[in-house]
Amino acid sequence: MYSFKNDYAEGAHPKILRKLVETNSVQQVGYGEDDYSVEAKGILRQKIQNPDAAIYFVSGGTQTNLIVISSLLRPHEAIISAKTGHIYANEAGAIEATGHRIITVETEDGKLKPDDIENILQTYSHRPHVVKPKLVYISNSTEIGTIYTKSEMERLSNYCKSNDLYLFLDGARLGQALTAKNNDLTLSDISHYTDVFYIGGTKNGALLGEAIIFNRIHHATDFDYMLKQKGALLAKGRLLGIQFLELFRDDLYFSLAKHGNEMAMKIAYAIEAQGYSFLTPPHTNQIFPILPKAVIRELLRQYDFYEWKAVDEQYAVVRIITSWATEENKVDAFIDSLKGVTS
Amino acid sequence: MYSFKNDYAEGAHPKILRKLVETNSVQQVGYGEDDYSVEAKGILRQKIQNPDAAIYFVSGGTQTNLIVISSLLRPHEAIISAKTGHIYANEAGAIEATGHRIITVETEDGKLKPDDIENILQTYSHRPHVVKPKLVYISNSTEIGTIYTKSEMERLSNYCKSNDLYLFLDGARLGQALTAKNNDLTLSDISHYTDVFYIGGTKNGALLGEAIIFNRIHHATDFDYMLKQKGALLAKGRLLGIQFLELFRDDLYFSLAKHGNEMAMKIAYAIEAQGYSFLTPPHTNQIFPILPKAVIRELLRQYDFYEWKAVDEQYAVVRIITSWATEENKVDAFIDSLKGVTS
């Protein structure tokens, strides 16, 4: 039973493990002040072309989201997010647990536009009886596989600046977004257009680890305290530093993401060729084909993947995810199975 | 300029003020242990026919909602509310500030039905990646003037019991609900069908004050600590006790609410007679007529009321509120003005 259920079913890319073994006995100071973390941050600052960025490594995405958001906001300030946003749909109320409302927007494609935010601002104007929207949360790629274009990002960024809103980008799958075929954004663009974002390691080849990047250093004031207070400061911070060093020293991060995307697109083309459509256009390593329930049942005998939601009596959306670790022969076998059950 | 904007524009019913003056120099112990509070609670326990209820007096509705809810829930538990619910629409994120998500339901009439809740429970089933719905919040009368029938309350109550959900009723305007013409619920029914509810004083003749009633005493364990911790325990608790004593000793509470309702219904009939319709059927002291914008503009020259929302280019919903203090001659004058501007 091969799994297309998520992009964290395997361990880490072998280069990362090799480096962990190599450096294992070197003594290092703790809590993220180790040489590897320092070096990795230097490389990231170059990649984003922002020598002043404040960078921190933490274990996971939910942790990142809750710490960044609770660090930036005062008690009465709220977040605007697509209803599909990870912070709303998948994090067990982590943000609300820090005291803040998430105001959601229904979207087709998981992306926020200035108009969506404008509507929220108007709805939340009856001060002080309502919360104050203050931070816009977006994901790239989104939780339903779509990506932002450069012009979309630019407009969103300008809108946020004009309205005194923070723009925070969840990059749990940022590699996959930036290596999608129709992408026109660079890592440095992401840094330019957002106030703070993170680069996800866990879903792209690391054992664990996300790199939080504050593009304006004053937004990171005292952020080290926040990490410690929320239990996110690893004693052996080297574990995170070494991984980001390996991922970004030679752009391994992007080649891993590209592989994941290619595997997904290969499946997407095959599905399309069988005449099926998709919930959202397939571009990254998460695709959402709409298949007959009978076909889904058959495929689930040999492959593991997530049944996203029913469409009607006959059809349902499924989510198929590939990753840096997906083997092409497994993809080919899946395509063969698909052809088998649909013909 | 006479105001129909809310039901807290005046002070308190004169009987209350008289009693405050009368008792002023009697020494009492503080923090809600005074004789007046004790007596008022005794009367309330009789009225609800539940000698075991745990009762507490606090200053206001938002305070009540946040303390009751945060006392009952563990960190991962969430609230289900109509989107118009006061806790979602009017309390500046007070509930989220205690760490809990409010899951909202779009409704026509501001009321929750078992099906609404069933849908939420299904959506929130992917444990532990989502919050756990645990408390159902309803208001009676609702924020848009509607009321629950006995059979609606019974079904909701049964559904909550079967699904291990708390049922909490916000009674900021409970008097108005229970004295509406089409009401078939009693105060004792409310106590029977809910786990916890409150009786609003502020919007029905008190200077301030709400009576929180836990129908099952174990739900109130250590609730005194909660009140103190949230800053809700008044040193001179007598101020609240005396008011509830006056309001419930001879059912003044209900006669005040009835007056408010009658004043609103008089206006509602007049509006209906002019051929206008309503956002929700008018039953209590809050009515929501849909009027031509030109008519609204004219009326606003002489009367203060709240423009609720636009319907289209020509029409808008307004909210007109009456209260225990509304003078009938002002109502008559308003009706005359209405007739004047619409003919």
Place this chain on the structure above:
Amino acid sequence: MYSFKNDYAEGAHPKILRKLVETNSVQQVGYGEDDYSVEAKGILRQKIQNPDAAIYFVSGGTQTNLIVISSLLRPHEAIISAKTGHIYANEAGAIEATGHRIITVETEDGKLKPDDIENILQTYSHRPHVVKPKLVYISNSTEIGTIYTKSEMERLSNYCKSNDLYLFLDGARLGQALTAKNNDLTLSDISHYTDVFYIGGTKNGALLGEAIIFNRIHHATDFDYMLKQKGALLAKGRLLGIQFLELFRDDLYFSLAKHGNEMAMKIAYAIEAQGYSFLTPPHTNQIFPILPKAVIRELLRQYDFYEWKAVDEQYAVVRIITSWATEENKVDAFIDSLKGVTS
């Protein structure tokens, strides 16, 4: 049985009740925007000689403390307080419930000195493994009846400014402090030396109510949201405005406090004349004589007061509190009783 147990055993000063009755039927807008509140704030700004101060009225001291502190601090910031401070000793963890540690200092007299704070700053220097001390909380008069001198306040204020610490003064009994015989501070001095303070009404003649004063307006940014979110914004804000109006229009506030102090001092002299000493020197309306346990037992048959703590087998400290409402003939009777049992 006459009570010297606290200064909130009676209702409100008759002038306040009279004004409540007088203004009762005047319609006012809600939530603190009423004319009375506006006028009262104007008078207070004159008294403190700071036309730019931001002023808010709330119900009680614990509420004030928790809202002011949680509004000013970021999550990792902490408070420094005397161990006898009300926020540490009497508020059921209200401050910690907003997420902040209170770092305590053992004192003889309930007052903080720059050296105490300096010690704390040194102890809490191992960033980011410790909290960051950021706000100094003091009370005047203190919880054990002592008061700050002008030079003490000045040194504390300078120290806080130099070390980027907020100075917050709890004035639950500020009237009593400023009318003590040995006091050399004015209300305007208090405003000058602190960042934020409050003037307590509940313990000096009001039914309830404290006036929060931010001396620098930017510290109050969005404070209206905080009040609403914590359930502190009364619908009938007029109740607070009217009371402060009466208390400060003609300095009633100070004459009431003076009376309370004089009653306490009369008792203190009598106790001293009997040869007894005190936990702290008696200056305000709270005195802490050290009496033989047998004497205490006898006095408790006729009077209610608080047994503070045992000193040894034979002696204990008691707390005797007088107020604006204390009748001189009751004080005289108490003194007679004291003489009776000690001779």
Place this chain on the structure above:
Amino acid sequence: MYSFKNDYAEGAHPKILRKLVETNSVQQVGYGEDDYSVEAKGILRQKIQNPDAAIYFVSGGTQTNLIVISSLLRPHEAIISAKTGHIYANEAGAIEATGHRIITVETEDGKLKPDDIENILQTYSHRPHVVKPKLVYISNSTEIGTIYTKSEMERLSNYCKSNDLYLFLDGARLGQALTAKNNDLTLSDISHYTDVFYIGGTKNGALLGEAIIFNRIHHATDFDYMLKQKGALLAKGRLLGIQFLELFRDDLYFSLAKHGNEMAMKIAYAIEAQGYSFLTPPHTNQIFPILPKAVIRELLRQYDFYEWKAVDEQYAVVRIITSWATEENKVDAFIDSLKGVTS
């Protein structure tokens, strides 16, 4: 420059890295449901002789402490801890940030006794004006290197049971405690005497990882939600499972701890032989010798360790820590240096 500053300066024990490499490409389900985690939990349940224990793996100690404590306590409940306790002294207010006060006890040896707790309960009896002590937090070994005896644990456990208090043991260095020469406790005793405890991996050979053990399963109700909500649920939970599997499959955990203790004791004997004393008797891998400041200065030229606190003009306490990774020849060299500078 060799470091004796902490027990997390190196990576992980080579067996752990080997297993990570070996299992790397095996697909596993995420979020702690992987086969390795399941197997490791089974082994731990056997070791503690409690087949019903609920076990969870998380990244670090602060995270563990804050999630366990906030999961067990209601808002008004407080923790009792030694002032040296990690939650009070080293976690940036992580516990208070979840809303709870830590009530501290001054101790000589970092350990709590029933009398200490009894005193606290008496001090905190003025309900509801104070918090309610509900959880006793202890560490074994303590933050100053001492350990609990079986009879101490038994008395503490009985006292907590009798007073309806949770007993929570921080076992960040539990291996070191249980392999100390004078220890008479077993892992199964720890499970028997506490309500919940954790076994620290980070400070004893793991890259990261602590095993939280609830000895009574009802205390763990919905704990999975808590982990997710606080950002502690690793997508690749296998990383934690594999490490605990390796550490406990053949008692590697205890042999690593024993090595660390032996290295520390070797240094301790040498220090003692030079005539120096200690802050606390040396038993585990953390020792606190009191050395002349001149000696400290000399040693710091070649070795890194932590200056704990000054004793007087001439002497200071230092903290020397060894670990599973400490090389004996480095220990010998340090002893030689010590002899050199002190003779």
